[in-house]
Amino acid sequence: MGPTASGKSDLAIQIAQWTVEICPFRHPRTLYRHPRESGDPEKSINDVSSIDQKTELQKSPERFPCEIVSVDSALIYRHMDIGTAKPDKTMQAAIPHHLIDIRNPNETYSAAEFRKDALAAIHSIETKQEVPLLVGGTMLYFKALLYGLSPLPTANPAVREHLQKIAESKGLDYLHEQLLQVDPETAKRVHPNDPQRIQRALEVYEITGKPMSQLCKVQEKDPFPYHAIQIALMPPDRKILHQRIKIRFEHMLKEGLIDEVKALMQRFDLHADLPSMRSVGYRQVLEYLNGKIDFETMKEKAIAATRQLAKRQLTWLRSWPDVHWFKPEDLQGIKKFCQEKIS
Template structure:
Protein backbone atom coordinates (compact mmCIF):
# COMPACT_ATOMS: atom_id res chain seq x y z
CA UNK A 1 0.00 0.00 0.00
CA UNK A 2 1.31 3.46 -0.93
CA UNK A 3 1.58 5.85 2.00
CA UNK A 4 -0.19 9.19 1.67
CA UNK A 5 2.60 11.65 2.39
CA UNK A 6 0.64 14.81 1.65
CA UNK A 7 0.62 17.47 4.38
CA UNK A 8 -2.50 17.27 6.53
CA UNK A 9 -5.06 19.94 7.20
CA UNK A 10 -8.36 20.12 9.04
CA UNK A 11 -11.35 21.88 7.46
CA UNK A 12 -14.02 23.07 9.87
CA UNK A 13 -17.14 23.76 7.82
CA UNK A 14 -20.65 24.57 8.91
CA UNK A 15 -23.41 27.16 9.02
CA UNK A 16 -23.00 30.51 10.66
CA UNK A 17 -23.09 30.55 14.49
CA UNK A 18 -22.34 26.82 14.73
CA UNK A 19 -19.16 27.10 16.81
CA UNK A 20 -16.50 26.75 14.08
CA UNK A 21 -14.33 29.65 15.20
CA UNK A 22 -14.24 28.62 18.85
CA UNK A 23 -13.28 25.04 18.00
CA UNK A 24 -10.70 26.20 15.46
CA UNK A 25 -9.03 28.33 18.14
CA UNK A 26 -9.10 25.43 20.61
CA UNK A 27 -7.55 23.05 18.07
CA UNK A 28 -4.90 25.54 17.02
CA UNK A 29 -3.81 26.07 20.62
CA UNK A 30 -3.78 22.34 21.36
CA UNK A 31 -2.11 21.20 18.14
CA UNK A 32 0.23 24.14 17.45
CA UNK A 33 -1.77 25.02 14.37
CA UNK A 34 -2.56 28.19 12.49
CA UNK A 35 -6.01 29.23 11.28
CA UNK A 36 -6.89 30.09 7.69
CA UNK A 37 -10.22 31.91 7.61
CA UNK A 38 -12.55 30.69 4.86
CA UNK A 39 -15.09 33.48 5.23
CA UNK A 40 -15.98 36.04 2.59
CA UNK A 41 -16.87 38.73 5.15
CA UNK A 42 -13.71 38.45 7.26
CA UNK A 43 -11.47 39.49 4.36
CA UNK A 44 -12.79 43.06 4.68
CA UNK A 45 -11.33 45.61 7.06
CA UNK A 46 -13.90 47.34 9.22
CA UNK A 47 -16.34 44.41 9.27
CA UNK A 48 -15.68 43.27 12.81
CA UNK A 49 -18.65 42.98 15.13
CA UNK A 50 -21.25 42.09 12.50
CA UNK A 51 -18.96 39.55 10.84
CA UNK A 52 -18.07 37.89 14.19
CA UNK A 53 -14.40 38.51 13.46
CA UNK A 54 -11.97 37.08 16.03
CA UNK A 55 -11.13 39.51 18.81
CA UNK A 56 -7.71 41.09 19.24
CA UNK A 57 -7.05 38.70 22.10
CA UNK A 58 -7.90 35.68 19.95
CA UNK A 59 -5.80 36.96 17.06
CA UNK A 60 -2.91 37.37 19.49
CA UNK A 61 -3.27 33.80 20.77
CA UNK A 62 -2.99 32.07 17.39
CA UNK A 63 -1.85 33.25 13.95
CA UNK A 64 -4.86 33.86 11.66
CA UNK A 65 -4.68 34.25 7.90
CA UNK A 66 -6.98 35.82 5.30
CA UNK A 67 -8.48 38.32 7.73
CA UNK A 68 -8.47 42.07 6.98
CA UNK A 69 -6.83 41.71 3.57
CA UNK A 70 -8.79 44.35 1.63
CA UNK A 71 -10.99 47.42 2.02
CA UNK A 72 -14.79 47.09 1.93
CA UNK A 73 -15.02 48.95 -1.37
CA UNK A 74 -12.42 46.77 -3.12
CA UNK A 75 -13.27 43.66 -5.17
CA UNK A 76 -12.10 40.31 -3.82
CA UNK A 77 -12.86 37.11 -5.70
CA UNK A 78 -12.80 33.42 -4.86
CA UNK A 79 -9.79 33.14 -7.16
CA UNK A 80 -7.99 35.86 -5.16
CA UNK A 81 -8.80 33.95 -2.01
CA UNK A 82 -7.54 30.63 -3.38
CA UNK A 83 -4.16 32.10 -4.36
CA UNK A 84 -3.68 33.84 -1.02
CA UNK A 85 -4.91 30.87 1.03
CA UNK A 86 -2.59 28.42 -0.73
CA UNK A 87 0.34 30.74 -0.07
CA UNK A 88 -0.64 30.92 3.60
CA UNK A 89 -1.00 27.14 3.82
CA UNK A 90 2.42 26.61 2.20
CA UNK A 91 3.96 28.92 4.80
CA UNK A 92 2.19 27.12 7.66
CA UNK A 93 3.31 23.69 6.42
CA UNK A 94 6.88 24.95 5.93
CA UNK A 95 6.95 25.81 9.63
CA UNK A 96 5.83 22.30 10.50
CA UNK A 97 2.46 23.49 11.76
CA UNK A 98 -1.08 22.30 11.08
CA UNK A 99 -3.33 24.37 8.79
CA UNK A 100 -6.86 24.67 10.21
CA UNK A 101 -9.31 25.93 7.59
CA UNK A 102 -12.37 27.40 9.27
CA UNK A 103 -15.38 29.10 7.77
CA UNK A 104 -18.69 28.83 6.01
CA UNK A 105 -18.12 30.24 2.52
CA UNK A 106 -18.64 27.29 0.21
CA UNK A 107 -17.27 28.97 -2.90
CA UNK A 108 -14.03 29.78 -1.08
CA UNK A 109 -13.66 26.17 0.09
CA UNK A 110 -14.33 24.92 -3.43
CA UNK A 111 -11.82 27.33 -4.97
CA UNK A 112 -9.16 26.35 -2.43
CA UNK A 113 -9.63 22.57 -2.31
CA UNK A 114 -10.87 21.76 -5.80
CA UNK A 115 -9.72 24.63 -8.00
CA UNK A 116 -11.77 26.90 -10.23
CA UNK A 117 -12.75 26.39 -13.84
CA UNK A 118 -11.20 28.46 -16.60
CA UNK A 119 -14.40 30.37 -17.26
CA UNK A 120 -14.49 33.76 -19.05
CA UNK A 121 -12.97 36.74 -17.28
CA UNK A 122 -15.05 39.71 -16.18
CA UNK A 123 -16.18 42.04 -18.95
CA UNK A 124 -16.69 45.63 -17.77
CA UNK A 125 -18.94 46.64 -20.67
CA UNK A 126 -21.22 43.63 -20.26
CA UNK A 127 -21.38 44.15 -16.50
CA UNK A 128 -22.44 47.75 -17.06
CA UNK A 129 -25.10 46.53 -19.48
CA UNK A 130 -26.41 44.01 -16.94
CA UNK A 131 -26.44 46.65 -14.21
CA UNK A 132 -28.52 48.86 -16.50
CA UNK A 133 -30.94 46.01 -17.16
CA UNK A 134 -31.23 45.40 -13.43
CA UNK A 135 -31.98 49.05 -12.79
CA UNK A 136 -34.72 48.98 -15.42
CA UNK A 137 -36.20 45.53 -14.71
CA UNK A 138 -35.02 44.58 -11.24
CA UNK A 139 -32.66 41.81 -10.11
CA UNK A 140 -35.62 39.47 -9.60
CA UNK A 141 -36.35 39.65 -13.33
CA UNK A 142 -32.72 38.87 -14.16
CA UNK A 143 -32.84 35.97 -11.71
CA UNK A 144 -35.90 34.67 -13.56
CA UNK A 145 -33.96 34.95 -16.83
CA UNK A 146 -31.12 32.99 -15.26
CA UNK A 147 -33.58 30.28 -14.21
CA UNK A 148 -34.54 29.72 -17.84
CA UNK A 149 -30.94 29.27 -19.06
CA UNK A 150 -29.31 27.73 -15.99
CA UNK A 151 -31.83 26.27 -13.51
CA UNK A 152 -29.05 24.72 -11.42
CA UNK A 153 -27.33 28.07 -10.85
CA UNK A 154 -30.62 29.87 -10.22
CA UNK A 155 -31.53 27.30 -7.56
CA UNK A 156 -28.27 28.06 -5.70
CA UNK A 157 -28.33 31.85 -6.12
CA UNK A 158 -30.80 33.92 -4.14
CA UNK A 159 -33.02 36.28 -6.14
CA UNK A 160 -31.48 39.28 -4.32
CA UNK A 161 -27.84 38.24 -4.79
CA UNK A 162 -26.99 40.81 -7.45
CA UNK A 163 -23.29 39.95 -7.69
CA UNK A 164 -23.78 36.25 -8.41
CA UNK A 165 -26.76 36.80 -10.73
CA UNK A 166 -24.69 39.27 -12.71
CA UNK A 167 -21.71 36.92 -12.89
CA UNK A 168 -23.83 33.93 -13.98
CA UNK A 169 -25.50 35.91 -16.76
CA UNK A 170 -22.18 37.44 -17.77
CA UNK A 171 -20.57 34.01 -18.17
CA UNK A 172 -23.49 32.70 -20.19
CA UNK A 173 -23.64 35.70 -22.53
CA UNK A 174 -19.88 35.63 -23.10
CA UNK A 175 -19.58 31.89 -23.68
CA UNK A 176 -23.03 30.50 -24.41
CA UNK A 177 -22.33 27.96 -21.66
CA UNK A 178 -24.10 28.04 -18.26
CA UNK A 179 -21.92 28.85 -15.29
CA UNK A 180 -23.02 25.62 -13.56
CA UNK A 181 -21.57 23.67 -16.51
CA UNK A 182 -18.29 25.57 -16.23
CA UNK A 183 -18.17 24.75 -12.53
CA UNK A 184 -18.82 21.05 -13.18
CA UNK A 185 -16.00 21.01 -15.71
CA UNK A 186 -13.50 22.72 -13.40
CA UNK A 187 -9.92 21.85 -14.25
CA UNK A 188 -8.21 23.88 -11.58
CA UNK A 189 -5.31 22.45 -9.64
CA UNK A 190 -6.56 20.70 -6.53
CA UNK A 191 -4.99 21.66 -3.23
CA UNK A 192 -2.18 19.17 -2.46
CA UNK A 193 -3.34 18.41 1.08
CA UNK A 194 -4.88 15.48 2.87
CA UNK A 195 -7.90 17.17 4.43
CA UNK A 196 -10.24 16.04 7.18
CA UNK A 197 -13.56 17.74 6.43
CA UNK A 198 -15.60 18.25 9.57
CA UNK A 199 -19.09 19.79 9.49
CA UNK A 200 -19.96 21.47 12.77
CA UNK A 201 -23.70 21.99 13.27
CA UNK A 202 -26.36 21.32 15.89
CA UNK A 203 -28.74 18.48 15.01
CA UNK A 204 -31.82 20.68 15.35
CA UNK A 205 -32.26 23.71 13.13
CA UNK A 206 -34.19 25.46 15.93
CA UNK A 207 -31.06 25.34 18.11
CA UNK A 208 -29.04 27.14 15.45
CA UNK A 209 -31.82 29.71 14.97
CA UNK A 210 -31.75 30.46 18.70
CA UNK A 211 -27.97 30.90 18.59
CA UNK A 212 -28.27 33.23 15.60
CA UNK A 213 -30.77 35.40 17.46
CA UNK A 214 -28.71 35.47 20.64
CA UNK A 215 -25.54 36.31 18.75
CA UNK A 216 -27.15 39.13 16.81
CA UNK A 217 -28.56 40.67 19.98
CA UNK A 218 -25.07 40.45 21.49
CA UNK A 219 -23.67 42.20 18.41
CA UNK A 220 -26.18 45.01 18.84
CA UNK A 221 -25.18 45.38 22.48
CA UNK A 222 -21.52 45.43 21.48
CA UNK A 223 -22.04 48.40 19.15
CA UNK A 224 -22.79 46.92 15.73
CA UNK A 225 -24.76 49.96 14.56
CA UNK A 226 -21.89 52.27 15.52
CA UNK A 227 -19.59 50.05 13.45
CA UNK A 228 -21.86 50.49 10.43
CA UNK A 229 -22.00 54.25 11.02
CA UNK A 230 -18.19 54.28 10.92
CA UNK A 231 -18.25 52.40 7.61
CA UNK A 232 -20.80 54.81 6.15
CA UNK A 233 -18.52 57.73 7.06
CA UNK A 234 -15.54 56.37 5.10
CA UNK A 235 -15.04 58.70 2.11
CA UNK A 236 -14.83 55.84 -0.38
CA UNK A 237 -18.15 54.40 0.78
CA UNK A 238 -19.87 57.74 1.31
CA UNK A 239 -19.04 58.65 -2.29
CA UNK A 240 -19.97 55.27 -3.77
CA UNK A 241 -23.05 55.54 -6.04
CA UNK A 242 -24.42 52.12 -5.01
CA UNK A 243 -22.85 51.01 -1.72
CA UNK A 244 -25.48 48.31 -1.22
CA UNK A 245 -24.19 46.59 -4.36
CA UNK A 246 -20.76 46.06 -2.79
CA UNK A 247 -20.18 42.48 -1.57
CA UNK A 248 -18.92 43.74 1.79
CA UNK A 249 -22.05 45.77 2.49
CA UNK A 250 -24.29 42.95 1.24
CA UNK A 251 -22.95 40.72 4.03
CA UNK A 252 -25.79 39.60 6.29
CA UNK A 253 -26.61 42.19 8.91
CA UNK A 254 -24.67 44.98 7.22
CA UNK A 255 -27.16 45.52 4.41
CA UNK A 256 -30.07 45.58 6.86
CA UNK A 257 -28.20 47.94 9.20
CA UNK A 258 -27.29 50.25 6.31
CA UNK A 259 -30.93 50.41 5.20
CA UNK A 260 -32.05 51.02 8.78
CA UNK A 261 -29.65 53.96 9.07
CA UNK A 262 -31.09 55.22 5.79
CA UNK A 263 -34.46 55.36 7.56
CA UNK A 264 -35.97 52.43 5.67
CA UNK A 265 -37.15 50.54 8.77
CA UNK A 266 -37.80 50.88 12.48
CA UNK A 267 -35.50 49.21 15.06
CA UNK A 268 -37.70 46.14 15.56
CA UNK A 269 -38.09 45.55 11.83
CA UNK A 270 -34.35 45.98 11.30
CA UNK A 271 -33.61 43.37 13.95
CA UNK A 272 -36.14 40.92 12.49
CA UNK A 273 -34.82 41.40 8.95
CA UNK A 274 -31.19 40.93 9.98
CA UNK A 275 -31.94 37.75 11.93
CA UNK A 276 -34.05 36.42 9.04
CA UNK A 277 -31.25 37.15 6.56
CA UNK A 278 -28.79 35.27 8.78
CA UNK A 279 -31.14 32.28 8.95
CA UNK A 280 -31.42 32.34 5.15
CA UNK A 281 -27.61 32.33 4.93
CA UNK A 282 -27.51 29.30 7.22
CA UNK A 283 -30.08 27.55 5.03
CA UNK A 284 -27.93 28.15 1.93
CA UNK A 285 -24.89 26.86 3.81
CA UNK A 286 -26.75 23.68 4.78
CA UNK A 287 -27.66 23.20 1.11
CA UNK A 288 -24.00 23.53 0.10
CA UNK A 289 -22.85 21.17 2.84
CA UNK A 290 -25.26 18.46 1.74
CA UNK A 291 -23.42 18.37 -1.58
CA UNK A 292 -19.97 18.12 -0.05
CA UNK A 293 -18.32 14.71 -0.25
CA UNK A 294 -16.21 13.01 2.42
CA UNK A 295 -17.48 15.11 5.32
CA UNK A 296 -18.16 14.00 8.88
CA UNK A 297 -20.75 15.87 10.92
CA UNK A 298 -20.73 16.61 14.64
CA UNK A 299 -22.52 18.85 17.10
CA UNK A 300 -19.62 20.63 18.82
CA UNK A 301 -21.69 21.02 22.00
CA UNK A 302 -23.02 17.49 22.57
CA UNK A 303 -20.50 15.42 20.57
CA UNK A 304 -17.20 16.95 21.64
CA UNK A 305 -15.70 13.56 22.50
CA UNK A 306 -16.49 12.10 19.08
CA UNK A 307 -15.26 15.26 17.39
CA UNK A 308 -11.94 15.18 19.21
CA UNK A 309 -11.61 11.45 18.46
CA UNK A 310 -12.10 12.10 14.73
CA UNK A 311 -9.30 14.67 14.82
CA UNK A 312 -7.04 12.37 16.81
CA UNK A 313 -7.63 9.48 14.45
CA UNK A 314 -6.84 11.63 11.44
CA UNK A 315 -3.63 12.90 12.97
CA UNK A 316 -2.51 9.53 14.27
CA UNK A 317 -3.32 10.13 17.89
CA UNK A 318 -1.46 13.40 18.41
CA UNK A 319 -4.71 15.17 19.30
CA UNK A 320 -5.74 12.73 22.00
Protein backbone atom coordinates in the same frame (compact mmCIF):
# COMPACT_ATOMS: atom_id res chain seq x y z
CA MET B 1 -17.13 23.51 9.14
CA GLY B 2 -20.65 24.12 10.31
CA PRO B 3 -23.51 26.58 10.18
CA THR B 4 -23.17 30.04 11.65
CA ALA B 5 -23.33 30.12 15.46
CA SER B 6 -22.63 26.37 15.69
CA GLY B 7 -19.53 26.59 17.89
CA LYS B 8 -16.67 26.78 15.40
CA SER B 9 -14.46 29.37 17.10
CA ASP B 10 -14.21 27.62 20.43
CA LEU B 11 -13.45 24.37 18.67
CA ALA B 12 -10.66 26.06 16.71
CA ILE B 13 -9.16 27.28 19.99
CA GLN B 14 -9.50 23.83 21.51
CA ILE B 15 -7.79 22.15 18.56
CA ALA B 16 -5.01 24.73 18.73
CA GLN B 17 -4.41 23.62 22.31
CA TRP B 18 -4.56 19.95 21.33
CA THR B 19 -1.87 20.36 18.68
CA VAL B 20 0.73 20.46 21.44
CA GLU B 21 -0.35 17.02 22.63
CA ILE B 22 -1.38 15.26 19.42
CA CYS B 23 1.30 16.82 17.20
CA PRO B 24 4.47 16.45 19.30
CA PHE B 25 6.23 16.06 15.96
CA ARG B 26 5.26 17.92 12.81
CA HIS B 27 2.74 16.81 10.21
CA PRO B 28 3.31 19.22 7.31
CA ARG B 29 0.83 17.40 5.06
CA THR B 30 -2.05 17.17 7.53
CA LEU B 31 -4.75 19.84 7.63
CA TYR B 32 -7.55 20.36 10.10
CA ARG B 33 -10.58 22.10 8.71
CA HIS B 34 -12.92 23.81 11.17
CA PRO B 35 -15.23 26.77 11.68
CA ARG B 36 -15.45 29.88 13.92
CA GLU B 37 -18.11 31.03 16.53
CA SER B 38 -18.70 30.12 20.22
CA GLY B 39 -18.96 26.92 22.27
CA ASP B 40 -21.75 24.95 23.91
CA PRO B 41 -25.06 25.76 22.16
CA GLU B 42 -26.85 25.75 25.51
CA LYS B 43 -24.69 28.65 26.76
CA SER B 44 -24.78 32.32 25.88
CA ILE B 45 -22.30 33.76 23.42
CA ASN B 46 -20.38 35.27 26.35
CA ASP B 47 -19.46 31.75 27.48
CA VAL B 48 -16.92 31.98 30.32
CA SER B 49 -15.05 28.91 29.06
CA SER B 50 -14.43 30.75 25.79
CA ILE B 51 -12.99 33.74 27.64
CA ASP B 52 -10.80 31.48 29.76
CA GLN B 53 -9.41 29.72 26.70
CA LYS B 54 -8.50 33.03 25.05
CA THR B 55 -6.78 34.19 28.24
CA GLU B 56 -4.74 31.01 28.33
CA LEU B 57 -3.76 31.51 24.71
CA GLN B 58 -2.61 35.04 25.45
CA LYS B 59 -0.41 33.82 28.29
CA SER B 60 1.50 31.25 26.22
CA PRO B 61 0.89 31.54 22.47
CA GLU B 62 4.19 29.83 21.66
CA ARG B 63 2.71 26.53 22.86
CA PHE B 64 0.45 26.14 19.84
CA PRO B 65 2.19 24.98 16.64
CA CYS B 66 -0.64 25.96 14.32
CA GLU B 67 -1.99 28.91 12.35
CA ILE B 68 -5.55 29.59 11.22
CA VAL B 69 -6.58 30.20 7.62
CA SER B 70 -9.99 31.88 7.60
CA VAL B 71 -12.53 30.46 5.14
CA ASP B 72 -15.12 33.17 5.69
CA SER B 73 -16.27 35.62 3.02
CA ALA B 74 -17.20 38.27 5.62
CA LEU B 75 -13.97 38.22 7.64
CA ILE B 76 -11.95 39.40 4.64
CA TYR B 77 -13.30 42.95 5.15
CA ARG B 78 -11.50 45.55 7.21
CA HIS B 79 -13.46 47.53 9.83
CA MET B 80 -16.29 44.95 9.82
CA ASP B 81 -15.61 43.40 13.21
CA ILE B 82 -18.77 43.24 15.31
CA GLY B 83 -21.21 41.92 12.71
CA THR B 84 -18.79 39.25 11.51
CA ALA B 85 -17.88 38.04 15.02
CA LYS B 86 -14.27 38.56 13.99
CA PRO B 87 -11.66 36.99 16.30
CA ASP B 88 -10.42 39.70 18.63
CA LYS B 89 -6.84 41.00 18.78
CA THR B 90 -6.04 38.73 21.72
CA MET B 91 -6.89 35.59 19.79
CA GLN B 92 -5.23 36.83 16.61
CA ALA B 93 -2.06 37.58 18.57
CA ALA B 94 -2.09 34.16 20.21
CA ILE B 95 -2.78 32.19 17.03
CA PRO B 96 -1.75 33.83 13.74
CA HIS B 97 -4.70 34.28 11.36
CA HIS B 98 -4.59 34.51 7.57
CA LEU B 99 -7.12 36.03 5.10
CA ILE B 100 -8.67 38.36 7.65
CA ASP B 101 -8.82 42.14 6.98
CA ILE B 102 -7.52 41.94 3.41
CA ARG B 103 -10.14 44.04 1.58
CA ASN B 104 -12.05 47.27 2.19
CA PRO B 105 -15.85 46.98 2.35
CA ASN B 106 -16.25 48.70 -1.04
CA GLU B 107 -13.99 46.15 -2.76
CA THR B 108 -14.69 42.70 -4.16
CA TYR B 109 -12.98 39.34 -3.65
CA SER B 110 -13.55 36.24 -5.76
CA ALA B 111 -13.39 32.53 -5.02
CA ALA B 112 -10.44 32.34 -7.42
CA GLU B 113 -8.58 34.98 -5.41
CA PHE B 114 -9.40 33.11 -2.22
CA ARG B 115 -8.00 29.83 -3.57
CA LYS B 116 -4.77 31.50 -4.63
CA ASP B 117 -4.36 33.29 -1.31
CA ALA B 118 -5.32 30.26 0.79
CA LEU B 119 -2.83 27.99 -0.96
CA ALA B 120 -0.12 30.61 -0.46
CA ALA B 121 -1.00 30.88 3.23
CA ILE B 122 -0.95 27.11 3.69
CA HIS B 123 2.43 26.90 1.98
CA SER B 124 3.76 29.66 4.23
CA ILE B 125 2.54 27.83 7.34
CA GLU B 126 4.11 24.60 6.12
CA THR B 127 7.50 26.21 5.61
CA LYS B 128 7.44 26.95 9.35
CA GLN B 129 6.51 23.30 9.94
CA GLU B 130 3.28 24.23 11.67
CA VAL B 131 -0.27 22.93 11.26
CA PRO B 132 -2.69 24.87 9.01
CA LEU B 133 -6.16 24.97 10.58
CA LEU B 134 -8.85 25.99 8.08
CA VAL B 135 -11.73 27.68 9.89
CA GLY B 136 -14.97 28.95 8.38
CA GLY B 137 -18.38 28.34 6.90
CA THR B 138 -18.19 29.77 3.38
CA MET B 139 -18.75 26.55 1.50
CA LEU B 140 -18.11 28.09 -1.93
CA TYR B 141 -14.58 28.90 -0.76
CA PHE B 142 -14.07 25.38 0.55
CA LYS B 143 -15.30 23.97 -2.76
CA ALA B 144 -12.95 26.18 -4.77
CA LEU B 145 -10.01 25.28 -2.54
CA LEU B 146 -10.51 21.52 -2.40
CA TYR B 147 -11.95 20.77 -5.82
CA GLY B 148 -10.76 23.56 -8.10
CA LEU B 149 -12.62 26.24 -10.00
CA SER B 150 -15.01 26.21 -12.90
CA PRO B 151 -13.49 27.57 -16.15
CA LEU B 152 -15.27 30.91 -16.03
CA PRO B 153 -13.79 33.84 -17.98
CA THR B 154 -12.29 36.84 -16.25
CA ALA B 155 -14.20 40.09 -16.19
CA ASN B 156 -14.50 42.03 -19.44
CA PRO B 157 -14.78 45.80 -18.78
CA ALA B 158 -16.43 46.52 -22.15
CA VAL B 159 -19.12 43.87 -21.66
CA ARG B 160 -19.74 45.02 -18.09
CA GLU B 161 -20.12 48.64 -19.19
CA HIS B 162 -22.58 47.57 -21.90
CA LEU B 163 -24.68 45.58 -19.42
CA GLN B 164 -24.59 48.43 -16.90
CA LYS B 165 -25.95 50.84 -19.52
CA ILE B 166 -28.78 48.42 -20.31
CA ALA B 167 -29.57 48.14 -16.58
CA GLU B 168 -29.71 51.93 -16.29
CA SER B 169 -31.89 52.41 -19.36
CA LYS B 170 -34.20 49.38 -19.22
CA GLY B 171 -33.98 48.28 -15.61
CA LEU B 172 -32.76 45.22 -13.73
CA ASP B 173 -35.99 43.33 -14.43
CA TYR B 174 -35.20 43.47 -18.14
CA LEU B 175 -31.73 41.99 -17.57
CA HIS B 176 -33.18 39.25 -15.41
CA GLU B 177 -35.63 38.39 -18.20
CA GLN B 178 -32.71 38.21 -20.64
CA LEU B 179 -30.89 35.87 -18.28
CA LEU B 180 -34.01 33.72 -17.98
CA GLN B 181 -33.94 33.22 -21.75
CA VAL B 182 -30.25 32.29 -22.12
CA ASP B 183 -29.61 30.60 -18.76
CA PRO B 184 -32.87 29.70 -16.97
CA GLU B 185 -31.08 27.55 -14.39
CA THR B 186 -28.96 30.46 -13.16
CA ALA B 187 -31.86 32.92 -13.46
CA LYS B 188 -33.98 30.81 -11.12
CA ARG B 189 -31.16 30.68 -8.58
CA VAL B 190 -30.27 34.40 -8.66
CA HIS B 191 -32.56 36.93 -6.99
CA PRO B 192 -34.14 39.40 -9.47
CA ASN B 193 -32.77 42.28 -7.37
CA ASP B 194 -29.15 41.08 -7.40
CA PRO B 195 -27.47 43.18 -10.12
CA GLN B 196 -23.96 41.84 -9.55
CA ARG B 197 -24.86 38.18 -10.07
CA ILE B 198 -27.30 38.88 -12.93
CA GLN B 199 -24.76 40.94 -14.83
CA ARG B 200 -21.97 38.45 -14.15
CA ALA B 201 -24.06 35.57 -15.53
CA LEU B 202 -24.93 37.59 -18.66
CA GLU B 203 -21.28 38.63 -19.00
CA VAL B 204 -20.19 34.98 -18.97
CA TYR B 205 -22.76 34.15 -21.63
CA GLU B 206 -21.72 37.12 -23.80
CA ILE B 207 -18.04 36.12 -23.63
CA THR B 208 -18.34 32.34 -24.00
CA GLY B 209 -21.68 31.78 -25.70
CA LYS B 210 -22.41 29.19 -23.01
CA PRO B 211 -24.68 29.40 -19.94
CA MET B 212 -22.89 30.01 -16.68
CA SER B 213 -24.77 27.06 -15.14
CA GLN B 214 -23.23 24.75 -17.75
CA LEU B 215 -19.69 26.03 -17.19
CA CYS B 216 -20.04 25.77 -13.41
CA LYS B 217 -20.59 22.03 -13.70
CA VAL B 218 -17.09 21.62 -15.15
CA GLN B 219 -14.25 21.59 -12.65
CA GLU B 220 -10.72 22.40 -13.75
CA LYS B 221 -8.26 19.66 -12.85
CA ASP B 222 -6.29 21.43 -10.15
CA PRO B 223 -6.41 19.08 -7.15
CA PHE B 224 -5.79 20.23 -3.61
CA PRO B 225 -2.16 19.22 -2.88
CA TYR B 226 -2.78 18.19 0.73
CA HIS B 227 -4.76 15.69 2.76
CA ALA B 228 -7.63 17.45 4.51
CA ILE B 229 -9.17 16.09 7.71
CA GLN B 230 -12.68 17.50 7.43
CA ILE B 231 -14.78 18.02 10.55
CA ALA B 232 -18.26 19.54 10.62
CA LEU B 233 -20.33 20.61 13.61
CA MET B 234 -23.97 19.61 13.71
CA PRO B 235 -26.12 21.53 16.21
CA PRO B 236 -28.11 18.95 18.22
CA ASP B 237 -31.37 20.86 17.90
CA ARG B 238 -32.66 23.49 15.44
CA LYS B 239 -34.40 25.41 18.22
CA ILE B 240 -31.12 25.73 20.10
CA LEU B 241 -29.34 26.97 16.98
CA HIS B 242 -32.09 29.51 16.31
CA GLN B 243 -31.90 30.73 19.90
CA ARG B 244 -28.12 31.09 19.63
CA ILE B 245 -28.54 33.09 16.43
CA LYS B 246 -31.03 35.44 18.13
CA ILE B 247 -28.82 35.93 21.20
CA ARG B 248 -25.77 36.42 18.99
CA PHE B 249 -27.35 39.20 16.92
CA GLU B 250 -28.78 40.96 19.97
CA HIS B 251 -25.29 40.86 21.48
CA MET B 252 -23.86 42.40 18.30
CA LEU B 253 -26.35 45.26 18.58
CA LYS B 254 -25.34 45.86 22.21
CA GLU B 255 -21.67 45.79 21.19
CA GLY B 256 -22.27 48.63 18.72
CA LEU B 257 -23.09 47.10 15.33
CA ILE B 258 -25.21 50.09 14.29
CA ASP B 259 -22.39 52.54 15.10
CA GLU B 260 -19.98 50.28 13.22
CA VAL B 261 -22.12 50.48 10.07
CA LYS B 262 -22.52 54.25 10.52
CA ALA B 263 -18.73 54.59 10.57
CA LEU B 264 -18.44 52.44 7.45
CA MET B 265 -20.99 54.62 5.65
CA GLN B 266 -19.00 57.74 6.51
CA ARG B 267 -15.73 56.20 5.37
CA PHE B 268 -16.78 54.30 2.23
CA ASP B 269 -19.31 54.68 -0.56
CA LEU B 270 -21.52 51.79 0.50
CA HIS B 271 -24.65 50.44 -1.13
CA ALA B 272 -26.72 47.27 -0.78
CA ASP B 273 -25.30 45.68 -3.94
CA LEU B 274 -21.75 45.42 -2.59
CA PRO B 275 -20.72 41.89 -1.53
CA SER B 276 -19.74 43.19 1.92
CA MET B 277 -23.19 44.67 2.46
CA ARG B 278 -24.86 41.42 1.47
CA SER B 279 -23.43 39.93 4.68
CA VAL B 280 -26.23 39.05 7.08
CA GLY B 281 -26.76 41.77 9.64
CA TYR B 282 -24.99 44.47 7.67
CA ARG B 283 -27.58 44.56 4.89
CA GLN B 284 -30.42 44.94 7.38
CA VAL B 285 -28.65 47.60 9.47
CA LEU B 286 -27.84 49.50 6.26
CA GLU B 287 -31.55 49.43 5.35
CA TYR B 288 -32.40 50.71 8.82
CA LEU B 289 -29.88 53.56 8.66
CA ASN B 290 -31.14 54.52 5.21
CA GLY B 291 -34.66 54.84 6.66
CA LYS B 292 -36.15 51.94 4.71
CA ILE B 293 -37.17 49.87 7.75
CA ASP B 294 -37.65 50.48 11.47
CA PHE B 295 -35.49 49.08 14.27
CA GLU B 296 -37.68 46.09 15.16
CA THR B 297 -38.09 45.10 11.51
CA MET B 298 -34.33 45.33 11.10
CA LYS B 299 -33.82 42.92 14.00
CA GLU B 300 -36.40 40.47 12.71
CA LYS B 301 -35.02 40.52 9.17
CA ALA B 302 -31.41 40.08 10.33
CA ILE B 303 -32.24 37.12 12.56
CA ALA B 304 -34.36 35.52 9.82
CA ALA B 305 -31.58 36.03 7.25
CA THR B 306 -29.03 34.44 9.59
CA ARG B 307 -31.30 31.42 10.06
CA GLN B 308 -31.58 31.09 6.28
CA LEU B 309 -27.79 31.28 6.00
CA ALA B 310 -27.41 28.48 8.55
CA LYS B 311 -29.95 26.41 6.62
CA ARG B 312 -28.03 26.87 3.36
CA GLN B 313 -24.76 25.95 5.04
CA LEU B 314 -26.27 22.75 6.42
CA THR B 315 -27.68 21.90 2.98
CA TRP B 316 -24.19 22.21 1.50
CA LEU B 317 -22.66 20.12 4.26
CA ARG B 318 -25.17 17.28 4.08
CA SER B 319 -24.05 16.54 0.52
CA TRP B 320 -20.36 17.18 1.24
CA PRO B 321 -18.03 14.19 0.68
CA ASP B 322 -15.53 12.91 3.24
CA VAL B 323 -16.81 15.04 6.11
CA HIS B 324 -16.99 13.76 9.68
CA TRP B 325 -19.88 15.05 11.81
CA PHE B 326 -19.68 15.84 15.51
CA LYS B 327 -21.88 17.57 18.04
CA PRO B 328 -20.29 20.82 19.24
CA GLU B 329 -20.04 19.57 22.82
CA ASP B 330 -18.34 16.25 21.88
CA LEU B 331 -14.80 17.53 22.44
CA GLN B 332 -13.43 14.16 23.54
CA GLY B 333 -14.83 12.48 20.45
CA ILE B 334 -13.28 15.13 18.21
CA LYS B 335 -9.93 14.88 19.99
CA LYS B 336 -9.89 11.09 19.69
CA PHE B 337 -10.76 11.35 15.99
CA CYS B 338 -7.89 13.79 15.37
CA GLN B 339 -5.44 11.57 17.25
CA GLU B 340 -6.45 8.53 15.20
CA LYS B 341 -6.19 10.39 11.91
CA ILE B 342 -2.66 11.66 12.42
CA SER B 343 -1.18 8.75 14.39
